[in-house]
Amino acid sequence: MGGRLKGFEANPGLEWRARLFLDPVARLRYLRRATGTASRRPWVRMRCRPLRAGTVPLLLALAWIPCVVSDASTHGYPRVFRLLSSAPPPNVWQVEETQGYAIFSNGLRLENRFTVRNRPRGESAGIVFHTTESFQLPLEPGRNRALKLIGEALLEYVRQKRAYHFVIDRFGRVYRVVAETDAANHAGHSVWASGRRAYINLNESFFGVAFEAQSQTPEGGPVINPAQVYAGRMLTEMLRSRYRIPEENCVTHAQVSVNPGNMRAGYHMDWARAFPFREFGLPDNYWRPLPSVRLFGFLCDASFRQRAGAPLGEGIALAEGILHDTALTEGFSVPAYRQVLQKRYREMTTALRNGSASKEIWNEANGESSDTGDRP
């Protein structure tokens, strides 16, 4: 796209990042968002302490909270994107609870039949959305018995593996599996960041919500049905209200999953596209610059880019643009700067393993999440 949008001619960095979008429509959308001409959710770049060539940012600091990597600006993150305003969580409260179920003021009903305890968890910072990638039959009246049997077998499996906090079945029923006070084994190696905080290995700080579904539908239709969308929205509202979860911390597994073995993002790829953020009352968080790339120099290979939908692809491109910009500004080559960021990640995960993070070692010893929306 050859034309320029009024208002950003004096910002070569912005134009550079805009060139990352090969699709002219996506590029225009990005420029409009970035210049605030069409966005209700403006990003603002914050300038933090500069990073000098030859100095490795030592982030292994002070009071360490498992999974939470603390204040980005005080640990040398060169630039941090921050959302100016965040919609407050809706007000939802519990109306009634019995041994078998709980009812909430927004109509949510939680089934407790499969609830199980696991190890205690720390804070409740966010939600990671998954698909179970389990066997699916067509949702047809004559298949009620088989659909219910398949759903119950899945729930039993999830219960045994302590794989998710919540499962939403094909009929939109919401099952509370792992107790809300405990950690579930849903996110594996994972990274997210928002505001001035970054999170590593989200099992200890994010809820896992799984839909009985497969991310890739043969006919390219919706991944989840209207009953699941409705139930997912009610559940999201309840969790955001009860735990004061910010909207920017409601993300999909594909956005957070990483493989430290080869330093690639997108190890698990469930919900790499088409998560209905809007229908859940959330902003389209696919647009956010991917934290694993931006903060820790993870790479995105061709299969992840291909699997990602357009918004997540733009989130990846935006993160790469920031990384590129920052490297040049701070006097690094891009590969050298990526090495610095990757070293930062390795130091943090080593500290998690060796220090206060015995829980993380437990995670690794017991495998990752049970969904198979990942690499073969």
Ligand SMILES: [Zn+2]
């Ligand atoms: Zn998953």
